[in-house]
Amino acid sequence: MELHDLVQSSWQSLLRTRGRSILTMLGIVIGIAAVILALSIGESATLFILSQISSFGSDKLIIHPGTKALTQLQSSSAFVDDTLTYTDYKRLRREPYVDAITAEVVQSDMVKAGSVNKSISVMGIMPDDLTIMGLSMSDGQFFSDADVEGRTRVAVLGISLADEMFGQGNAVGRSFKLGTLSYKVVGVLKQAGTQFFQNLDDIAYLPATTLLDAYNKKFFNAFIVKTRLPLDEATSRLEIAMREAHNIDNPTGDYSKDDFFIMTQADAIKTVSSITSILQILLSAIAAISLLVGGIGIMNIMFVSVTERISEIGLRKSLGASYQDILRQFLSEATMLTIGGGIIGFLAGSFLAWLAIQIINQYQRGWVFVISWNGALLGFVVSTLIGIIFGYLPARRAARLSPIEALRHE
Amino acid sequence: MAQDVIRVAGLKKSYFNEGVETPVLHGLDFAVPAGQFLAIMGPSGSGKSTLMHILGFLDTLTEGKYFFEDQDVSTLNEDQLAKMRGEKVGFIFQAFNLLPKTTVLDNVMLPLLYSDITGSQRMQLALDSIKSVGLEHRVHNLSNQLSGGERQRVAIARALIRKAPVIFADEPTGNLDSKSGAQVMQILQKLNMEQGHTIILVTHETYTAEHAERIIKLKDGLLMSDERVANRTLSNGELIK
Incomplete structure (x- = not known):
């Protein structure tokens, strides 16, 4: 079975159950949109903070009262001397x-x-x-x-x-x-x-x-x-x-x-980067949970879909479909759902981030909307993986059906 | 004498359910020459559908031998059986088994998904096949917009598209009114006589079975009779010259 056939055949199957396909996608859409929104605003915030720090200039030193923090994450003493x-x-x-x-x-x-x-x-x-x-x-x-x-x-x-x-x-x-x-x-x-x-x-x-x-x-x-x-x-x-x-x-x-410490622009940037990387990890963890939930939703629906389509699977087998053909068909249906959800989620997340930046700009000038291409890449990879991972068990169940039992099922 | 396309010897089939053996076929021996129109008859529970499923590579036998075109089918693995189902046989089911909300064209082309036939050839094969069952005016209709008789003709076109030598028809007229049923039988006879397809028809109606050249009767998993049809029903005058 060629890729083109596979995609077309899966697309037709998804269209036949349009309403359910859209609902299934929703879980992934929301997950990816949340990731993109968080990453995009995060990148805008980092950019804004760095531009503010850069406006200070790289040929200047700032002398603060108090004792220097020994690590990036340790704050200076709570009481500023x-x-x-x-x-x-x-x-x-x-x-x-x-x-x-x-x-x-x-x-x-x-x-x-x-x-x-x-x-x-x-x-x-x-x-x-x-x-x-x-x-x-x-x-x-x-x-x-x-x-x-x-x-x-x-x-x-x-x-x-x-x-x-x-x-x-x-x-x-x-x-x-x-x-x-x-x-x-x-x-x-x-x-x-x-x-x-x-x-x-x-x-x-x-x-x-x-x-x-x-x-x-x-x-x-x-x-x-x-x-x-x-x-x-x-x-x-x-x-x-x-x-x-x-x-x-x-x-x-x-x-x-x-009882004083000296900082440069580079020190400030280092501090900001360490804070933003913690934020990124935190956001990724939250996003991972929402995507896991979305993935389980996909698996659940794909199992339902396999059960509903047992006689169709039997028919396909009677027409010459092999184990691999059926496995690939169901895997590609799941993956198309998740990739579709990923693309819609990316667009929705980017739009929400753009909207949020417009609103923030009403209060603090200098924020610039950035599309998170890292997020887009991550979202694409993750949604494809979710499709394959969570689509695999249902697809295997479909492919393993004996042709005659599947045909008899009504 | 024509070469046998199907030959079974001592064919037995049992189902096992939670350790309990239920025998269905008790040892059958017969052969089907290429180009024959054979009907398998019997009351429900006689094992006729099981026999058809085994002959169509959908099910496996428990004991005995099955040769298709002199190939021992029991030596084939699942992938090879899938290839046989695709290339050697076509199925027509009582319930039509068309994909819902899908055009006639796409339904007929479905078996080509699992073949090496590509692109422009597909369309031509599908159109030829649809024409041979007289549905060229319905090519782009959805399967659920058709009448029962038309649906069964789509199923026949689908069974024909890979030019399989053997067509299995499992109660093809069971869900149809008599006029549509007659039309379907006419098409099957035409395929047999004009294109040389071997046709194996499973039915419990004597009237339908008499469209065939030969009738095998099963009862409780045993072959009761195997006779040529003396007064064969022909669908209509223009069909037979």
Whole structure:
């Protein structure tokens, strides 16, 4: 029996019991759709996270307070130590290989300007932030080192926030209140979009020292350093400088003695990949269960189908069909059902993933829909295997029927 | 004298069910020359259907010998038997056994699935076969849109398509009205006389059996009589010249 005959003959058989064929396929459709949906959104999420991390740049180091996690999966200590001070900042800034350095500290507060009265993110940063984050001014000036030193009450606004508070192009020179204190707007940034999961256009920026004073803080959340040295060399030099600044005696470089740790973009990507691969395993396990259920459904229906078609099997045998012919016919019927279900499941899963990405994009810009070709390949292989594995027992039962017993069955 | 296409010697058949032996055929000896129209008669339970199934390679004998075209059938394995069923014999059943919701053409072509005949040849063979039973106007109708007589003619076309030398007909008129039944018998006689097919007809009606040249009567698994038909019924005048 040739392949073409086999496919055509199986197709005709499936069409004769159209309704049941569709219901049988449904189990596989749902299983594969779930796999594709999960993988597709997973890939989109990974892509989004990586693009956010990449926006940070590969020539920068970030210094965090606390002790370095020893493995990728171990989190840093639950209590973030407050260790990064203004003195550290000034100290590191004098290092010759540091091209630019900023200190960051984050706060949220109520902003008041005209009719606007809402909670916003406030970031304390340094003048070098402009170069480090690759930002530029739309209007006015960025604050200066003198503003940092003098802790003046000036602010630079993200463009969306500026427009909302003062109307388009009107912000520079105006004043607004954050909590109880008032600040003067000296500049407005150009549109910067989302970086590192923050919408930079919706933030008010203060000199970092001004923010520390205003909110009674002493410590920064992080330093970001831009260097022209290779990152590993810069890292070890910064470690030495920080240990000196914090009087840590650590000649062997034992990270558990430090009260800070340094990360690069590559470290962040590594962490993300290890998290996403765990997610992939988890999703695959769930998908495997749903496909197993679908496969058992196929087997069940194929057994019913064999029982219902005993006299047809007898007829085929009386017309010259061999054991192999009958076995292949039933196997190919099962496999066509599962492959068909796989294709429909792939389309449905991809469509749902596309829809989900559209919805997510309403809340967080920068998500891109990706078709999971890995998932498509996996789905195709898995659905074919399910057809063969779960179709085999019923097919064997059909093929083993003695022609005369099958013909007599009515 | 024509060569024997079928020869059985001491043919016995028993069924075994949970250790209990039920004998059905008690030792039969006969031969069928090529081109003969033979009827096997007997009341129900006489073993006539079992005999036909053994002769058609659908069932196996318990004891004795069966030679088809001088080949000892008991030496054949399941795959070889399947090949014999496909190439050497065609079956016509009382209940027609057509695939439901399937066109006449596809039903008739079904045996070719299990042959080496491919592509364009298939269509030609099927159309020829359908024409020989006078159903060329029904080629694309579905099997369930046909009358009983038409269905049985489709089954005959299907049995003919591989040009098998022997056609087995198991109560072919049993589910038909007398007019359709006569039509079916006419076709069988024509196949026998004009195309030289050996036909083995199983029936319990004397009237139907008398279309054959020779009648074997079975009773309780034994051969009661084996006679030539003296006054053979011919379907109609134009058939016999």
